[in-house]
Amino acid sequence: MASAVRLGIIGVGNMGSHHVRSIDRIRRCRLTAVCDVVPSKMAWIEGPEKFEDSAALIRSGLVDAVLIATPHYDHTTIGIDALDNGLHVLTEKPISVHKADCERLIAAHLRHPELRFAAMFNQRTDPHYQRIRHVVKSGELGELQRVSWIITDWFRSEAYYASGGWRATWAGEGGGVLLNQCPHNLDLLQWICGTPCRVYARCSFGKYHNIEVEDEVTAVLEFPNGATGVFVTSTGEAPGTNRLEIVGDRGKLVYEGGDIVFDRTEVSVSHFRETTPHAFPTVPTWKCQIPASGCGGQHAEILQNFVDAILDGERLIAPAEEGIHSVEIANAMLLSAWKNEAVRLPLDGAEYEEALKGRIRGSTFRKPESRQAVVDMESSF
Numbered sequence: 001m002a003s004a005v006r007l008g009i010i011g012v013g014n015m016g017s018h019h020v021r022s023i024d025r026i027r028r029c030r031l032t033a034v035c036d037v038v039p040s041k042m043a044w045i046e047g048p049e050k051f052e053d054s055a056a057l058i059r060s061g062l063v064d065a066v067l068i069a070t071p072h073y074d075h076t077t078i079g080i081d082a083l084d085n086g087l088h089v090l091t092e093k094p095i096s097v098h099k100a101d102c103e104r105l106i107a108a109h110l111r112h113p114e115l116r117f118a119a120m121f122n123q124r125t126d127p128h129y130q131r132i133r134h135v136v137k138s139g140e141l142g143e144l145q146r147v148s149w150i151i152t153d154w155f156r157s158e159a160y161y162a163s164g165g166w167r168a169t170w171a172g173e174g175g176g177v178l179l180n181q182c183p184h185n186l187d188l189l190q191w192i193c194g195t196p197c198r199v200y201a202r203c204s205f206g207k208y209h210n211i212e213v214e215d216e217v218t219a220v221l222e223f224p225n226g227a228t229g230v231f232v233t234s235t236g237e238a239p240g241t242n243r244l245e246i247v248g249d250r251g252k253l254v255y256e257g258g259d260i261v262f263d264r265t266e267v268s269v270s271h272f273r274e275t276t277p278h279a280f281p282t283v284p285t286w287k288c289q290i291p292a293s294g295c296g297g298q299h300a301e302i303l304q305n306f307v308d309a310i311l312d313g314e315r316l317i318a319p320a321e322e323g324i325h326s327v328e329i330a331n332a333m334l335l336s337a338w339k340n341e342a343v344r345l346p347l348d349g350a351e352y353e354e355a356l357k358g359r360i361r362g363s364t365f366r367k368p369e370s371r372q373a374v375v376d377m378e379s380s381f
């Protein structure tokens with residue numbers, strides 16, 4: 001067993017350069033190669049070999065693993081190439097733009113199950129979401145009845161959307177807030193509550209920005225046990241909200257403003273409802289403040305976990321296979337908005353791919369001149 005993982009980072013824009021800078025904090029990991037199709041993006045990096053073509057980096061013999069931080073569509077093609085050439089892969093979110101591409105990427109891993117394949121779902125390291133998940137998965141909250149997530153604090157400016165030619169177009173990014181910002185929230189939603197079986201969504205396309213993709217979404221969800229949900233997001237409102245409310249048979253959990261409050265009922269609500277002789281009763285509850293602080297190790301923790309998984313077989317925090325769920329939910333929301341009807345999951349991946357290709361073919365949108373944007377990566381955590 002090697003004593004360190006030789007890592008290549010592909011795509012050194014905003015996120016990739018953040019990963020490059022964090023390498024010194026990752027134990028048993030050496031950055032031996034970087035790649036970007038725009039050579040000037042790599043000018044500041046000293047030490048690792050530089051490539052302008054991911055295929056050359058992948059075949060260089062210089063790396064054991066790659067971290068892919070390119071625009072979304074390339075996650076699939078570069079990921080498949082890396083896996084088929086014997087490299088471990090950590091890909092940025094979303095793992096692919098649409099479900100059919102997720103399946104192609106996952107199929108490549110199935111051909112090489114000995115390789116580690118992870119996704120950069122860094123918000124899974126946040127202790128708040130870990131605690132919430134524990135309360136739900138342990139049964140403390142009882143059977144899921146309702147979930148509501150208003151996650152509208154993803155405000156983005158015109159300068160942000162103009163900063164990269166690929167951003168906010170069907171051909172370049174494959175979607176808007178659902179594909180760029182919300183993969184984190186949709187992943188957490190399914191990680192905590194499971195995957196919905198039916199989605200109805202109203203999406204607004206370019207409502208607040210000069211873009212062709214969605215920048216506001218309101219979706220109604222149904223879960224297999226009959227539980228319902230609402231998911232609301234926007235990159236156009238300020239100040240935004242991040243409020244996650246989950247209701248189960250043993251009470252209500254609310255996460256907002258950094259606090260997790262669990263109003264825990266003394267007894268099962270369904271049992272109380274069925275057995276109380278009173279017509280207008282109050283269900284006795286205890287107010288519990290669930291302790292959690294900080295935001296966890298975020299990107300560095302996911303990368304360290306990936307290295308430890310390669311060297312020691314440690315369990316992955318975010319196996320990339322699980323990334324198909326957030327993509328499928330996002331795809332279902334867009335398809336529902338396009339058809340103006342509810343969409344059942346599992347989604348028909350071929351139908352969605354065709355619908356997306358139709359958007360690309362039918363696009364008459366021309367992006368305004370690219371502008372240099374000041375991008376603060378910390379704010380996107």
Ligand SMILES: NC(=O)c1ccc[n+]([C@@H]2O[C@H](COP(=O)([O-])OP(=O)(O)OC[C@H]3O[C@@H](n4cnc5c(N)ncnc54)[C@H](O)[C@@H]3O)[C@@H](O)[C@H]2O)c1
Pocket residue numbers: 010011012013014015016035036037038041052053054069070071072074092093094120122164180380381
């Ligand atoms: N996990 C997070 O918190 C987080 C935050 C921001 C962005 N991201 C993700 O990171 C990825 C990149 O986003 P970004 O904001 O850094 O974009 P960006 O445009 O700033 O950077 C992308 C870089 O990839 C390069 N590139 C494009 N095609 C390439 C190819 N085929 N091979 C090599 N390099 C290529 C571009 O030249 C550019 O430098 C996206 O998947 C995005 O969703 C994740």
